[in-house]
Amino acid sequence: MGGFIRSSLRAVKIRRLAWLLLLATNTCLWAAENSSLSASxxxxxxxxxxxxxxxxxxxSSLTLQQADSNQFDSIIAREVAGSGAATISGLADGRYHFRLLDGNQIVSNTVAVTVQHHSxxxxxxxxxxxxxxxxLLIATILHGNRQAGI
Amino acid sequence: MQFNALSPTVALIILVIFGLLWIAFGYFLGRKNETLDDYMLAGRNVGMAFAAATAMATWVTSNTTMTAPQVTYELGVWGMVGYSLGAVGLLLFAPLAKRIKYLLPHGFTSGDFIRERYGVLAWRVFLVISLFYAFGWLISLGMAGGILVNALSGVPYHVGMTFILAVCVSYTLLGGLRAVIATDFVQTIIIITGVIIIAYLVISNVGFERMHTDLQTERPMLLDLLFPAAIMFLFNNLLFGVGEIFHSNVWWSRAFAFRADTGARAYFIAGLFWIPIPIVAGFVALAAPSLGIIVPSSDMVGPLVAGRILGTTGAIVVFIVVFSALASSLDSLLAATADLITQDIYRGHINPGASDEQCFRAGRYIIVGLGLMTWILCVPRITTLASLLYFTGAFVASAIWPIVFGLYFRWATGLAATLAMLAGTGLGLLAYFQIGYYVAAVASAAVSLIVLVVVSRLDNSKFNFESLAKGESLS
Structure with missing residues (x-):
C-alpha cells in the first residue's frame, strides 16, 4: 500500500514537472510567435x-515575407516596422503565403491567400x-440635340 | 514604418491659415447676397471664367487626388486611365446644360426637373437616390480630409476631419453659392499650379525604369493591360462619372447659375482641363513598391508616396492642393445638397407655401445640419474611399437614362423612369456585392435602360415640353 502511495506521488510529481515544462515551452513559443497575422x-x-x-x-524591426510556397524558398521581403497593416496589390493568379519576422526570428503565424482573377x-x-x-449615350445626346435644334 | 512628411504643427498651421482665408472670403462675398436667387444660384449670372473654374474645381475632388491613386494602386495602369474617363461626364453634360437652361429657365434643382417631367413618385425615388449619393460623397470628402492630414502629418484622423468639415460648413454658410464659386476659382488656380509642381518633382525624383522593374517583379498585374477587374472598371468609372454629374444638383445648380450662353462651353473646357489630373495623381501610387512604402489602407497611398518622395516642401504643396480640392468639392456639395433639401423636401413636402425668406433661413439651418450629419457618419471610418464612393455608383447610374431621355424625348414616362431607377439600383447593388465595386454602375445603367425603354413603349402617353418652360410651379 505504502509503495503504491509513493509510486502514485512520484507519478503526480512527474506529471506536474511535465506540465511545468510544457508551460515553459509554450511561453517561449508565444514569445517567439507574438504577432497574430490575418488577411482580409x-x-x-x-x-x-x-x-x-x-x-x-x-x-522592433519587423519584416513581412511573401512567398509562393509555404516553405518560403523564394521570398519578397518588406520592412513593416511601426505599421499594423499592409495592402498588397497587383498579384497574378496563384497562392501566396505571408509571415512576419523580427530579425531572423519568425514572430507570427503564416497566412495564405489565393489570387484567382475574373475570367x-x-x-x-x-x-x-x-x-x-x-x-448609345453619345448617339442619344447627339440625336436629341439635333432634334431640339441645339 | 509610417513616414510623416510634415510635423503636426506645420499641418495645423496650414489648416488654420487656409481655413481662415476661406471663411473670410465667404464672409466678404456673402454680404452681397440679398435674395434667395443670390444665395442659392449666385444671381443666375455667372460668367465664363468663374463657370469653367468652378466646374473643374468641383470635379477635382478628394476622389481625384486620393481615390485616383488608390484605384491605380489596386487596378494598375487601367485604373489610372479609367479614372480620367470621369471627364466624360463633364464633357457630355455640356450639351445637357444648354438644354436644361432652355427647358427650365426658372428652375432651382435637378429635383424640379424630375417632378415636373415625371411626376411625384419618380421625384421621390430620385430624391432618395440623390440624397443617398450626396451623403456618400460628403462622407468620402470628410473622410478624405482626415486621412490626408493623418497620412502626411500623423495628426489624428478625427482632428483633421473635424477641422476641414467645420471650415467648409462655415464659409458655405456665410457666402452661399457665390462664395463657393469664388473660392473654387482660387482653388482651381492652386490645384493646377500644385499638380504641375508635383508632376515635375515626381519625374525628376523617380526613375521610370526602376518603377517598371519593381512593378514587374512585385506587382505584375498593375502593368498588365489584360487585368480583368481593371478592364471591367474602365467603362464602369465612365458611367459612374456620367451618373454622378447628370443627376446631381451640384451640376444642375451650376447650369441654372451660369449665363445662358456660358454653361455648355464652361463644362466642355472644365472636362478637357480635368483629364490629366487623375493621371498625374494616380501615377504617384505606382512608385510605392519601389520606395518600399507600406500602405496600411490603399486610400492613403497618394499622400504617403507624395510625402516620401517630395520631402517637406512637396508635402506642403500636396497638402495645400488636396485641401483645396477637398474644400472646393465639399462646399459645392454642401450648397447644392442644401438647395435640394430646401427646395424639394422643405418647400416641396414640409412647407409648400414657404416664402423665399423662409427658404433662405431654412437653407442655412440645413447646411449646418448636413455638416453635423456628415461629421457623425465620418467618425467610424467604416470603409475605404473607393469602396464607399463606388457603392453609390449603383444608385446614380440608374438615373442616367431617365435624365437623358427625359430631357430630349416625349415618350419617356414617369412610371418607366421610377421603375428604371429602382431596378437599376437593385441590380447594381447585387453586382457590387456579387462581383465587385468595379461593375456596379455598368450593371445599374444597363438594367435601367432596358426597363425605361420597355415600360415607356407599353404606354403611349407623350409629354408636353412646353409645360416645363412655363415654370409655373418652380418658383
Whole structure:
C-alpha cells in the first residue's frame, strides 16, 4: 500500500514537472510567435487584399515575407516596422503565403491567400456592355440635340 | 514604418491659415447676397471664367487626388486611365446644360426637373437616390480630409476631419453659392499650379525604369493591360462619372447659375482641363513598391508616396492642393445638397407655401445640419474611399437614362423612369456585392435602360415640353 502511495506521488510529481515544462515551452513559443497575422480575404479576384497584425513592440524591426510556397524558398521581403497593416496589390493568379519576422526570428503565424482573377470572358462581357452603353449615350445626346435644334 | 512628411504643427498651421482665408472670403462675398436667387444660384449670372473654374474645381475632388491613386494602386495602369474617363461626364453634360437652361429657365434643382417631367413618385425615388449619393460623397470628402492630414502629418484622423468639415460648413454658410464659386476659382488656380509642381518633382525624383522593374517583379498585374477587374472598371468609372454629374444638383445648380450662353462651353473646357489630373495623381501610387512604402489602407497611398518622395516642401504643396480640392468639392456639395433639401423636401413636402425668406433661413439651418450629419457618419471610418464612393455608383447610374431621355424625348414616362431607377439600383447593388465595386454602375445603367425603354413603349402617353418652360410651379 505504502509503495503504491509513493509510486502514485512520484507519478503526480512527474506529471506536474511535465506540465511545468510544457508551460515553459509554450511561453517561449508565444514569445517567439507574438504577432497574430490575418488577411482580409482568403480568395481575391482582383489581386489585392489587406494583411493585418498586432504590433507588440513599436521599436522592433519587423519584416513581412511573401512567398509562393509555404516553405518560403523564394521570398519578397518588406520592412513593416511601426505599421499594423499592409495592402498588397497587383498579384497574378496563384497562392501566396505571408509571415512576419523580427530579425531572423519568425514572430507570427503564416497566412495564405489565393489570387484567382475574373475570367477574361466576364471582363470582356462587362467591357462590351459598358462600351455599348457609352456609344448609345453619345448617339442619344447627339440625336436629341439635333432634334431640339441645339 | 509610417513616414510623416510634415510635423503636426506645420499641418495645423496650414489648416488654420487656409481655413481662415476661406471663411473670410465667404464672409466678404456673402454680404452681397440679398435674395434667395443670390444665395442659392449666385444671381443666375455667372460668367465664363468663374463657370469653367468652378466646374473643374468641383470635379477635382478628394476622389481625384486620393481615390485616383488608390484605384491605380489596386487596378494598375487601367485604373489610372479609367479614372480620367470621369471627364466624360463633364464633357457630355455640356450639351445637357444648354438644354436644361432652355427647358427650365426658372428652375432651382435637378429635383424640379424630375417632378415636373415625371411626376411625384419618380421625384421621390430620385430624391432618395440623390440624397443617398450626396451623403456618400460628403462622407468620402470628410473622410478624405482626415486621412490626408493623418497620412502626411500623423495628426489624428478625427482632428483633421473635424477641422476641414467645420471650415467648409462655415464659409458655405456665410457666402452661399457665390462664395463657393469664388473660392473654387482660387482653388482651381492652386490645384493646377500644385499638380504641375508635383508632376515635375515626381519625374525628376523617380526613375521610370526602376518603377517598371519593381512593378514587374512585385506587382505584375498593375502593368498588365489584360487585368480583368481593371478592364471591367474602365467603362464602369465612365458611367459612374456620367451618373454622378447628370443627376446631381451640384451640376444642375451650376447650369441654372451660369449665363445662358456660358454653361455648355464652361463644362466642355472644365472636362478637357480635368483629364490629366487623375493621371498625374494616380501615377504617384505606382512608385510605392519601389520606395518600399507600406500602405496600411490603399486610400492613403497618394499622400504617403507624395510625402516620401517630395520631402517637406512637396508635402506642403500636396497638402495645400488636396485641401483645396477637398474644400472646393465639399462646399459645392454642401450648397447644392442644401438647395435640394430646401427646395424639394422643405418647400416641396414640409412647407409648400414657404416664402423665399423662409427658404433662405431654412437653407442655412440645413447646411449646418448636413455638416453635423456628415461629421457623425465620418467618425467610424467604416470603409475605404473607393469602396464607399463606388457603392453609390449603383444608385446614380440608374438615373442616367431617365435624365437623358427625359430631357430630349416625349415618350419617356414617369412610371418607366421610377421603375428604371429602382431596378437599376437593385441590380447594381447585387453586382457590387456579387462581383465587385468595379461593375456596379455598368450593371445599374444597363438594367435601367432596358426597363425605361420597355415600360415607356407599353404606354403611349407623350409629354408636353412646353409645360416645363412655363415654370409655373418652380418658383
Amino acid at each position: 480575404t482568403e480568395l481575391s479576384n482582383e489581386g489585392y487584399f489587406v494583411l493585418n497584425w498586432n504590433v507588440q513592440d513599436e521599436d 477574361m470572358a466576364r471582363a470582356g462581357g462587362f467591357f462590351l456592355l459598358g462600351l455599348s452603353l457609352f456609344s
